[in-house]
Amino acid sequence: MSNKIQGSLKIMSLPDVLQWIGLAQKTGSLIFEKDKEKKVLFFRKGAVIGANSNNPKDKVGEILIRMEKITREELDQGLIKQKETGDLIGDILLARGYLTTKDFITALESQATQIIYDLFTWKEGEFIFQERLPAARTIPISIKVDFILMEGMRRIDEWQRIKEAFPSLDIILALEEQIPEEEEDGDLKAMRNLVNGKNTILDICDQSPLNDFETCNDLYNLFHNGKITKKGVRSPHEITDxxxxxxxxxxxxxxxxxxxxxxxxxxxxxxxxxxxxxxxxxxxxxxxxxxxxxxxxxxxxxxxxxxxxRQGIPHGRRQGLERRGGFCPLPD
The missing domain is CATH 1.25.40 (Serine Threonine Protein Phosphatase 5, Tetratricopeptide repeat)
Structure with a gap:
């Protein structure tokens, strides 16, 4: 195989592309595009050293908030500074003492794996590998491709399980009335305000601070354990006032x-x-x-x-989720 590859995920699967980069110990950028969605993986000697995406929930600042390592106010202050200086948001947050280097490395690793695992759900899309990298970031990470492949396949199985329980994004979920608030576990407490008998799964994913996989996995576990129930299905033509x-x-x-x-x-x-x-x-x-x-x-x-x-960002949360075939684009 040549040093530069490009093609379609319909022909060459993501695991095949990753295996080639890992085995050949390639250095460069692997760019994926589908509709207006774009994801970029960065490699050095076959290992993932970073990732980027135009999905707002993939941003490292949002991940740090979900990890409870910074507050929304601290992120906002950092973003204001970033607009003034053009510095990377991570460097700004570190310089201000809002988080430790260890926590930032964890967030960068989470960002990279989150972006990659979402790519495992893509049935189609174009990709190109280029043997060049952007300017090196202050804090490097390194994730082996073998680990990514194993975890990615596990998540595909998880998505299939979720899809079987929730075949439609328009399912309305409600709390089981008999569960006292003091007996709620962490997942249920986090979802209490979102699972209200009015929100659909799409609504919950829109409003949840977690990424789509984490949100849907939590909902599945709550449903499987009898703590939430399906109330009905909202008509896609229903108009909000x-x-x-x-x-x-x-x-x-x-x-x-x-x-x-x-x-x-x-x-x-x-x-x-x-x-x-x-x-x-x-x-x-x-x-x-x-x-x-x-x-x-x-x-x-x-x-x-x-x-x-030539660039854009995802237009429509429904489209983003429905590209997973109603959560997961698995072969029939």
């Missing part, structure tokens, strides 16, 4: 005005599903997408001029 649109617009604009463009996007996307003709939401969504796109390109060290109009 204007009050919900106003609430979503208000929250999205609040994030946008704080410079938290990635956090704003899901709110504007949700409005566009409810009211496709909403010009205000469409305008803010376009601006937020552009801002996140520019941020990603800056992080990757790529010239905006060279790839203008």
């Amino acid at each position: 204007d009050d919900d649109v106003k609430r979503l617009l208000s929250r999205g604009k609040a994030f946008y005005q704080k410079g938290r463009f990635a956090d704003a996007i899901p709110f504007f996307e949700r409005i566009m599903k409810i009211q496709p003709e909403n010009k205000e939401a469409d305008r803010f969504l376009t601006r937020a997408i552009t801002a996140v796109q520019n941020e990603l390109l800056k992080t990757l060290g790529v010239s905006q001029r060279r790839i203008r109009d």
Whole structure:
């Protein structure tokens, strides 16, 4: 096989691509694109040394918050500083003493594996391996491909189990009424406000601070243990009232005005599903997408001029999840 490969995941699977890079001890960037979604894996001598994605939940700052290593306020302060200096957010958080180097390494490893494991669910998409890397980050990581392959296949099995329990994103989940609040475990406490008898699985994934796999896995465990139940299925044509649109617009604009463009996007996307003709939401969504796109390109060290109009970020949480075949794109 040549030093540079490109192709389709329909023809060459992700495990095959990773095995080639690992066995050949390649150094470079492996770029995946599908629709407007983009993920990049970085390798040095066959090991993963980092990853990036235009999915807001894949950002290292969000992962640090989920790990409870920094607060939302600390991240916001770091992002403001980043806009002023152009420094990497991790370097800023470390310099301010908001977290330790050990915690940051853990977050970077989590970010890389989260992005890779999501790629295991892709049935289709284009990829290209280039023997070049962006500027080295301050804190390097190294993850062996063999470990990634084993864990990735395990997660595919997990997604299949979840899909069998929840075949539709429009299933509405509710708490079992007989469970006293004092008897709730950690997963149930974390999901109590989201599993309210009104939210669908899609709604819960939209609002959960966890990534999609973690959220759906928690929901599956709660359902399997009899702590939550299926209340029904929402019609995909059901329209939310204007009050919900106003609430979503208000929250999205609040994030946008704080410079938290990635956090704003899901709110504007949700409005566009409810009211496709909403010009205000469409305008803010376009601006937020552009801002996140520019941020990603800056992080990757790529010239905006060279790839203008060729990048984007995921448009629609439903599309992102449904590409998993209703959670998991496994062969029939």
